[in-house]
Amino acid sequence: MDIAIPLYDRMTALDAxxxxxxxxxxxxxxxxxxxxxxxxxxxxxxxxTLIADEALDDVPHPDIIVVPGGLGTRDLLHDEPxxxxxxxxxxxxxxxxxxxxxxxxxxxxxxxDGLDATxxxxxxxxxxxxxxxxxxxxxxxxxxxxxxxxxxxxxxxxLMLAARVRGPQVAQAIQLGIEYDPQPPFDTGAxxxxxxxxxxxxxxxxxxxxxxxxxx
Amino acid sequence: MDIAIPLYDRMTALDAxxxxxxxxxxxxxxxxxxxxxxxxxxxxxxxxTLIADEALDDVPHPDIIVVPGGLGTRDLLHDEPxxxxxxxxxxxxxxxxxxxxxxxxxxxxxxxDGLDATxxxxxxxxxxxxxxxxxxxxxxxxxxxxxxxxxxxxxxxxLMLAARVRGPQVAQAIQLGIEYDPQPPFDTGAxxxxxxxxxxxxxxxxxxxxxxxxxx
Numbered sequence: 001m002d003i004a005i006p007l008y009d010r011m012t013a014l015d016a017x018x019x020x021x022x023x024x025x026x027x028x029x030x031x032x033x034x035x036x037x038x039x040x041x042x043x044x045x046x047x048x049t050l051i052a053d054e055a056l057d058d059v060p061h062p063d064i065i066v067v068p069g070g071l072g073t074r075d076l077l078h079d080e081p082x083x084x085x086x087x088x089x090x091x092x093x094x095x096x097x098x099x100x101x102x103x104x105x106x107x108x109x110x111x112x113d114g115l116d117a118t119x120x121x122x123x124x125x126x127x128x129x130x131x132x133x134x135x136x137x138x139x140x141x142x143x144x145x146x147x148x149x150x151x152x153x154x155x156x157x158x159l160m161l162a163a164r165v166r167g168p169q170v171a172q173a174i175q176l177g178i179e180y181d182p183q184p185p186f187d188t189g190a191x192x193x194x195x196x197x198x199x200x201x202x203x204x205x206x207x208x209x210x211x212x213x214x215x216x
Numbered sequence: 217m218d219i220a221i222p223l224y225d226r227m228t229a230l231d232a233x234x235x236x237x238x239x240x241x242x243x244x245x246x247x248x249x250x251x252x253x254x255x256x257x258x259x260x261x262x263x264x265t266l267i268a269d270e271a272l273d274d275v276p277h278p279d280i281i282v283v284p285g286g287l288g289t290r291d292l293l294h295d296e297p298x299x300x301x302x303x304x305x306x307x308x309x310x311x312x313x314x315x316x317x318x319x320x321x322x323x324x325x326x327x328x329d330g331l332d333a334t335x336x337x338x339x340x341x342x343x344x345x346x347x348x349x350x351x352x353x354x355x356x357x358x359x360x361x362x363x364x365x366x367x368x369x370x371x372x373x374x375l376m377l378a379a380r381v382r383g384p385q386v387a388q389a390i391q392l393g394i395e396y397d398p399q400p401p402f403d404t405g406a407x408x409x410x411x412x413x414x415x416x417x418x419x420x421x422x423x424x425x426x427x428x429x430x431x432x
Contacts, residue, residue, distance in 0.1 A: 014237035014394065017264075021230035021367065024261050031263040040267060045240050047247040048233075049267035051256060100395075120395060138399045150395025151237065152371065160401045172404040173414050178230065179316075179336060179366025181405030182398035183354045185376045188388040189397030198389050 001165075003031045004062035004089065006082065007041040007052045010072030014151050015099040016050070019066045022158035025174045026166055034059050036081055044070045056085040061092045064161070068154070069100030069120060071209060076105060077130070083109040090145075095161060097146040099154035106145065107132045115142045120150035121191035122206050136192060152189075155180065217381075219247045220278035220305065222298065223257040223268045226288030230367050231315040232266070235282045238374035241390045242382055250275050252297055260286045272301040277308045280377070284370070285316030285336060287425060292321060293346070299325040306361075311377060313362040315370035322361065323348045331358045336366035337407035338422050352408060368405075371396065 003023050005016050016033075024031045035041055035052030042049055067086065076082055086109040090096045098106050103119035106112050107130035117132040117140055124134040138149045139157045148157035159180070163171035188194040219239050221232050232249075240247045251257055251268030258265055283302065292298055302325040306312045314322050319335035322328050323346035333348040333356055340350040354365045355373045364373035375396070379387035404410040 017233040051265035152396040172402045175405045176410045180368040186388045189391045194392045
């Protein structure tokens with residue numbers, strides 16, 4: 001079972017590594033990190049390099065696709081080589097999934113037209129502009145397309161997917177294997193739960209990051 | 217503020233990437249991935265390569281140390297270059313932390329003698345053999361040493377640490393930024409909650425992995 005995770009510059013590492021850590025533990029799974037050009041991929045904060053071992057074209061028909069998010073998605077909304085790979089891979093995939101703003105790439109590829117989908121809360125408007133119907137859920141399943149909310153939601157999504165792919169006992173074993181018994185120190189991890197001033201702060205920071213990236 | 221994360225072959229990626237994703241968002245933070253030899257580091261399942269940009273000696277005095285776990289720890293329990301780096305860095309660190317079986321390396325370096333500590337549930341006995349007092353908690357704070365339980369517990373640990381380092385509001389903003397509002401599909405993520413047959417299954421798998429690694 002091939003699981004392809006496309007990497008690109010300015011992606012968010014945990015978007016990819018959360019699902020990888022879960023799905024790589026499925027019996028028979030082979031996670032393949034792919035990119036337009038194989039080699040080092042620098043994450044959003046420039047502090048980490050992940051290696052894409054293969055080119056997109058080396059893995060045209062993965063069983064599962066996991067598209068991570070990150071600020072870099074904004075530069076890829078018209079990137080035909082990547083969008084075309086997503087579109088083509090989706091034709092034969094068993095599951096096509098995204099984490100965080102990876103949903104923007106699924107939408108840009110035309111996969112989410114008129115469908116319910118989730119993304120990072122900060123990108124809901126943009127997801128709607130791209131044709132999807134954003135909903136405030138952590139994981140959204142629409143046929144074989146599964147979208148997850150921001151960054152850490154990929155872990156929940158992957159466990160749910162593991163249960164669908166190999167049954168609940170295998171998924172439970174993986175959850176125990178990664179000791180996923182979360183005890184977050186605060187209850188501010190969703191837009192609907194966070195104090196408004198935090199939301200305003202993060203929206204401001206995101207605007208700054210996008211502006212500085214545009215002018216970089 | 218320098219945050220050093222030592223990487224080594226057969227580590228578990230999420231152990232490192234969870235805390236990285238949180239701590240890299242602290243104002244002024246610079247996460248530095250270090251290794252005995254800079255370059256590509258292959259994770260436990262051989263499906264992913266992370267880059268260590270610098271040598272251990274390039275970052276002798278980080279403010280925060282995060283030691284990830286993984287099967288590779290078993291080969292490092294007598295690795296003096298790494299253990300000596302941990303020991304020396306700990307002398308001047310503000311916080312010395314571990315995730316999962318990274319605690320075995322803190323213990324092997326002599327940092328946990330007689331102290332309460334946590335690790336992956338499967339390694340509690342080994343942690344005790346190395347001189348620590350294993351406790352069944354997700355995060356354990358002993359002075360400036362913080363240990364986290366298995367794999368995913370590094371996210372909770374890092375958020376707690378973020379609050380101690382920069383105050384609760386910053387930590388809450390980070391939690392909202394990574395949309396950490398976990399909704400695990402099962403409640404089997406801890407030894408005390410999991411069905412006994414799953415625990416037996418995972419202990420068996422772990423023994424197999426260690427055996428095959430020893431004979432590789």
